[in-house]
C-alpha cells in the first residue's frame with residue numbers, strides 16, 4: 001500500500017462538502033421546512049396539559065387496540081407517563097417524541113415510495129440496497145459533522161441524522177411486503193385488467209400493510225435510539241438529559257432520564273405493533 | 281356458429297435461446313431434445329383451433345403439457361413467442377397496453393385453481409373487483425356482484441372474508457367474481473382441481489347450470505377426463521405442448537386419434553358420456569307403404585333375423601313384426617302388416633346418456649329403439665353393444 005500512497009478519500013469528501021456549502025440558500029430553506037414540521041408537532045404537545053395528554057394517549061390506545069387485550073398496557077402507560085411527569089422530564093419527553101415522530105414521518109414519506117420503487121424495479125433494488133446498508137452501518141458521528149455544517153445546530157440536523165439512520169427498515173420492509181404478495185393474486189388482478197396503480201393501491205399495499213408497519217415500528221425504535229447522539233448537536237429532549245448526566249458523571253440522573261426513554265420506547269413500540277394486528 | 285376465439289400457430293418457448301429452440305422445433309425435434317440442447321422449454325407448439333361462441337371448450341392434458349400456458353396466452357398474461365389469438369377478430373398479441381386492459385376488463389373473466397381471492401376484501405368486494413376496476417358506480421357494482429353471488433348460490437355471505445369459507449365456497453366466489461362483470465369469455469384454469477370430489481361434482485353441476493342460462497364462451501382446463509367428458513362440448517387433448525386431438529367427447533371416446541389418446545381415455549367412466557346414438561346399431565327396416573308381409577319375411581330370411589322394424593314413408597317408427605306372425609299372416613292371405621305389428625317397444629331419444637338407460641337395457645329382453653325428436657327411427661340398441669362400449673371396444677355402427 002505504502003508505495004501507492006493512501007487514496008485522498010478524506011480530501012475528496014471535504015472538497016465535496018465545501019462545494020455543497022455554496023448552496024447555503026438551498027440548505028437554509030430545507031432547514032426552515034423541517035423546522036416548521038418540528039415546531040408544529042411540538043406546538044401540539046405544548047398545547048396539551050399533562051393530564052389531558054395522558055388521557056389522549058390512553059383513549060388512543062383503547063381505540064387502536066379495540067379488539068385486543070389492553071388493560072395491563074394501559075395501566076403501564078398511565079403509571080409510566082405519571083412517573084415521567086413526576087421526575088420533571090415532561091417537556092424533555094415531548095421534545096423526544098417530537099424528534100422521533102418527525103423523523104419517522106419523514107422516513108415514512110420518503111421510505112415507503114422508495115420501497116415501492118424497489119419492489120417494482122429490480123434495477124432500483126440493486127442500486128438502493130447497498131445504499132441502505134451504507135446508511136445503517138456508517139457511524140452516525142460521521143454524518144453529524146456535515147449535517148451541522150449544512151443545517152446548523154438544533155433539532156433539524158438531529159432529525160435528519162435520525163432519518164438517515166432509521167429509514168432503512170421502512171424501505172426494506174415495504175419492498176419485502178410488496179414482493180411477498182402471492183403471484184396468483186397479482187395474476188388475478190392483471191387478468192381483470194387493473195392498472196399498476198390500481199394494483200398497488202387495491203392489492204399490494206393492503207396486503208403488505210403488516211410488513212410495512214413492522215418496518216415503521218423498527219424505524220421508530222431506531223429513531224429513539226438516536227436521541228442521545230442527536231442531543232450532541234443540539235436536539236433537545238431526554239437525550240440531552242442523559243448526555244448532561246454523563247457529562248456531570250451523575251449516574252442517578254442519567255438512569256432516571258434513561259428510564260424515561262425506555263418508557264417512551266415501550267409505549268411507541270406497543271402502539272405501532274397493534275397497527276399490524278388488526279385483522280383484514 | 282360465430283367464432284369467438286381463434287388460435288393460430290400459437291407457440292410459446294420459455295428460455296433464453298429462443299431462436300435456436302425455434303429452429304430445432306421446426307426441424308421436428310421434441311420437447312425433451314430441445315430442452316437438452318438449448319435449455320429452453322417448449323410450452324406450446326403451433327396450436328391451432330377455434331372456439332365458438334357459447335361453447336364450453338375443455339383443454340386436457342397431463343401436468344406440464346402446456347394447458348396453463350395456452351390459456352394465459354388467450355388473455356395475454358403470457359406473450360406468445362409466435363402466432364396469435366383472435367378474440368372477436370381482434371388480434372390479442374398486437375394490442376397496446378391500454379387496449380389489452382380494456383379487453384380484459386370488458387370481455388374476459390378468469391377463475392384460478394387456488395381461487396386467488398383477495399384475502400383483505402370481503403366476499404362482496406371480491407365479486408365487485410372487476411367492476412370496481414372499470415369504475416362502475418358503486419350501486420351498480422353492488423347490484424351486479426350480488427346477482428353473481430346469487431347465481432353461484434352464495435347469498436348471505438357478503439360480509440365474510442374468503443378465509444372464513446370452505447374451498448368449494450371460495451371457488452364460488454371466484455366464479456362470481458368472473459361472472460359479475462358480464463365477461464363473455466370465462467377462462468378457468470383447473471378451477472375445480474383443488475376441490476374435494478363432492479364439492480367438485482357440485483361445482484361441475486353449477487357450471488353446467490349457469491352455462492345453460494348464460495351461454496358464455498368457456499375455456500375450461502382440467503386433468504380429470506371424466507370431468508372433461510361431463511362438461512365439454514368439445515375437448516382438446518394436449519401432450520408436451522402439442523395438440524393430440526380436438527373433438528366432441530363421444531368422438532374422442534369412440535375414435536381416439538392415436539395411441540396416446542387411446543391410453544389417455546383408458547379407464548374413463550364411459551356411461552356418462554356415451555349416448556344412445558353412440559351405442560346403437562343400424563336396424564333392419566321396411567317401409568310399410570311399399571312393402572307387405574312377403575317382402576318383410578324375405579328380408580328377414582335374407583338377413584337371418586327373426587324380427588324386423590317397420591317405418592312409414594317419413595321413416596317414423598310404426599312397429600315391429602315377428603317372423604312367425606308374418607308367416608301366419610301370409611298363410612291367411614292377408615296383405616296388411618299392420619294387424620301383426622307390435623308397438624310396445626322400449627324407446628329412447630338419441631342423445632340420452634347410456635348411464636340413464638343401462639339398468640333398463642339389461643332388464644328388457646327386446647332391444648331399445650332409438651329415435652330423434654320427431655320420432656324418426658335412428659337405430660336399435662343391442663345389449664352386447666352397451667357392454668362393449670363401456671369396456672372401450674370400438675362400436676361398429
Ligand SMILES: Nc1ncnc2c1ncn2[C@@H]1O[C@H](COP(=O)(O)OP(=O)(O)O)[C@@H](O)[C@H]1O
Pocket residue numbers: 294295321322323341342343344345346347348349350
Ligand atoms: N415461466 C416459465 N418459465 C419456464 N418454463 C415454464 C414457465 N411456465 C411454464 N413452463 C413450462 O412450460 C411447460 C408447460 O407448462 P404449463 O402450461 O404450466 O403446463 P400445465 O398447465 O399443462 O400443467 C412445462 O414444461 C413448464 O415447466
Ligand SMILES: [Mg+2]
Pocket residue numbers: 347348349469470
Ligand atoms: Mg397448469
